[in-house]
Amino acid sequence: MSRQWRLFLLALGYFTRLPLPPIEHFEPAELNDAARYFPLVGVLVGLAGALVFCLSLQLLPLSVSIVLSMLATVWLTGVFHEDGLADTMDGLGGGWTREQALAIMKDSRIGSYGAIALLLALMLKFTSLSHIKIEILPFVMVAAHAVSRLAAVLVIARQEYVREEGKAKPLASKLSLTSLWVAIVLGLAPMLLLPVDQWPALLLVAVVWLWFSRKLSRRLGGYTGDCLGAMQQLTELAFYLGILMLAF
Template sequence: MFKFIRHYLLALQFFTRIPVTGRLANWVGYSPDMLRASAAHFPGVGVVVGAVAVAVFALLQLLLPDTPFRPLVAAVFSTIATVLVTGGFHEDGLADVADGLGGSYQRERALEIMKDSRVGAFGAMALVLVLLCKVALLALLGSVELLDADEQPFAFSGWYICAALWAGHVISRGLPLIMIRLLPHVGDTATSKSKPLADQIASSGLLIAFLWCFGALVLASFALSAINLIVACNFAVAALLVMMRFFRRRLQGFTGDCLGATQQVCEIAFYLGLAVSV
């Protein structure tokens, strides 16, 4: 249990801005093997990030006046909150991938561009489009009106979007682990942010990640129907398969930036699946 907690806190320290410092950091410790093992807890990081997103969205839904624009405002601030918590870690990966693969059809040149910390035109366009898609879908889901057994609206009709937000952050962080398992790492392991992920994830790690995702879906099922979750997960898995095929064809593998881009695309696909199922 202590090893489980240490690995989880290390993942939280690596993929968020939540401070794990001082005595707690000393107790957690660090080694490349520990960081590699912490990959199993990426969906667990989504539990925390999703909880922050839900808290901000729900609070604004309760405080803002009941107008058609309320879900949109809540979606914007909820998205801002997740970016602040993660430091834009995954969005940065998305921009680098868009710049690299959009800037050159040559594999080596694309990988070189992806290492550049500057954001180019393709990266900027990708960020804008992805954030627009995310905010628009969250605003749409936040507009869904839930009815009770007497066909009357609930006093707080945001349970649907809250469950969607939370589950989306967890599932979208679990699916990229399949990419780690099935594709080779092609980044520069000497400088890559994903250096500890260069080795394939163990089956035990995938099992832990699956349990995180399964637990999130079970809890989300109290607000979302089974068909909603099935359609949403199918959309997210389809997005993962498309991204894996794309990276295999263009790069012959994945980099840390590819994982971040995949998380963003799978998250949007999850919300889109929910919107379609409604």
């Protein structure tokens, strides 16, 4: 249990800004095992957003409450995934070759493709959340953050890391079967918070995952840390859109 707690703290420290006690004798390779708890970190991020939403809704309009919930999740994660989305879109949009795309993604500056992708993603997230039934909205937030981080873990499990070095390099080893199944269970467990008739929203998540995974494979030959952030953002949006599609 102490090792599992250590791995969870590693995952929490990697993906959030929460102040945590220092991990003694840290080995970078441990981060690969900690990937099993990435969806659980998503659950906590989703819970934080849902809590801010519910509290804000007692005093503020729906639209403002949604923006505050988005702000809470962005602050909690340090814009980690949004930055990955912007960098990935810059690379895929501006690079003609694999080498060009990877070089652009490594540049800390944001380009036109990244800026537009980030702006549209935030607008689409806000609009989608605004149209989801308020009775299930907090639960949708939790499930979306968990499922989307599971989507990123599945990329790690299926593809190769394409950089010689980088923040995500310690994740690059293939996941063990145990880690993969733990991630799947933790990523899908929050779906139990939603009515069964909302579960088909996962189909759109699967479609987006397959499409973007194929694009990464064809354009880059694998993934980078930025690509994992982009996958998280795209599948989170896909989940919200799937929930909306079921309402019509």
